[in-house]
Amino acid sequence: MADARKTNFKALKNCKRVDYLQLDDYFMAVAIVTAQRSKDPSTQVGAVIVNEENRSVGVGYNGFPQNCSDDIFPWHKITDVESDDPLQDKRLFVVHAEANAILNSNCKSLKNTRMYTTLFPCNECTKLILQTGISQVYYISDKYAEKPEFQASKIMLDAGGIVYKKYEPIMNEFTINIDQTQMNWKKNSCM
Numbered sequence: 001m002a003d004a005r006k007t008n009f010k011a012l013k014n015c016k017r018v019d020y021l022q023l024d025d026y027f028m029a030v031a032i033v034t035a036q037r038s039k040d041p042s043t044q045v046g047a048v049i050v051n052e053e054n055r056s057v058g059v060g061y062n063g064f065p066q067n068c069s070d071d072i073f074p075w076h077k078i079t080d081v082e083s084d085d086p087l088q089d090k091r092l093f094v095v096h097a098e099a100n101a102i103l104n105s106n107c108k109s110l111k112n113t114r115m116y117t118t119l120f121p122c123n124e125c126t127k128l129i130l131q132t133g134i135s136q137v138y139y140i141s142d143k144y145a146e147k148p149e150f151q152a153s154k155i156m157l158d159a160g161g162i163v164y165k166k167y168e169p170i171m172n173e174f175t176i177n178i179d180q181t182q183m184n185w186k187k188n189s190c191m
């Protein structure tokens with residue numbers, strides 16, 4: 001009688017999918033999807049923190065603090081509106097995606113974790129990155145590279161020996177389509 005435990009799995013091809021999403025692309029994709037939760041009309045940012053065991057331990061997007069209503073607080077900058085009230089500026093109130101990912105983390109220590117963020121971190125978030133022991137930062141855009149806040153970030157990241165790299169995807173594009181997903185499930189269940 002054949003002993004199932006002695007089956008030689010190597011003798012046959014195991015039919016594993018080859019076009020699956022690689023781990024780093026997956027985490028950056030989570031950051032991109034998370035950014036879609038932001039109510040900011042000009043820039044939506046998402047960030048994910050991942051530990052050494054490849055578990056995501058924190059996610060965040062840019063938004064106002066708890067109890068500061070998205071419908072009441074300003075989503076513009078003072079320079080975008082005709083107002084002489086300096087409080088009419090989102091920058092005074094928004095919590096950045098990276099800070100939210102850190103604050104939302106579900107573990108005691110972020111030492112040696114890596115962060116995937118859709119936008120390069122500002123100086124304030126970089127201070128938190130250094131203080132929490134995050135050791136790698138992957139980003140998609142560095143659109144504010146010329147601003148002193150973002151240059152200060154690089155000075156601090158360099159001083160802290162933190163690896164930061166523009167993200168190079170393996171799979172640059174894939175589609176999220178809920179109707180299509182449902183159709184695929186139906187198709188597969190008939191096979």
Ligand SMILES: Nc1ccn([C@H]2C[C@H](O)[C@@H](COP(=O)(O)O)O2)c(=O)n1
Nearest residue numbers: 042043045062094096097120121122
């Ligand atoms: N690394 C960053 C940089 C910016 N943010 C947030 C802050 C604002 O909500 C928005 C930037 O708005 P803009 O100046 O482009 O009108 O993005 C962030 O979460 N993380």
